Amino acid sequence: MLDPARPQQNALVAEQGGQLVGLVHYIFHAHNWRVEDVCYLQDLYVDPAARGTGAGRALIRAVCAAADATGTPSVHGLTQGGNLPVFNGVHP
Structure with missing residues (x-):
């Protein structure tokens, strides 16, 4: 995530009141059925x-904005059922 030669791997953090409160890792990768890359939201804490x-919603929205900025049409990820409310409705 820190190697400029690997721009497909990325991370963002969330701050509140000057304190780090969250992080997200995401990866742009090829897709077998699309010309464009897609984005995998790998870790969210x-x-x-x-x-x-x-x-959490702000971090997901930031990943979606990064995907939009690069012309990446899809963001996907896996989560436990209890976390679905965070993911649902964040990105159209």
């Missing part, structure tokens, strides 16, 4: 004390 504050 928000500190338990910051959950419910919108930090």
Whole structure:
């Protein structure tokens, strides 16, 4: 994620009140049925004390914005069922 020669691997962090409260890792990769790359949201973590504050949604939206900025038509990821409310409705 820190190697400029590998721009397909990325990370972002969330801050609240000057404190780091979350992070997300995402990867742009080829897709067998699309000409364009797609984006895999690989890891999303928000500190338990910051959950419910919108930090997770903000990180997901930031990944979607990065995908949009590169012309990547799709963001996908896997999550446990209890986390679905964070993912649903974040990106049209």
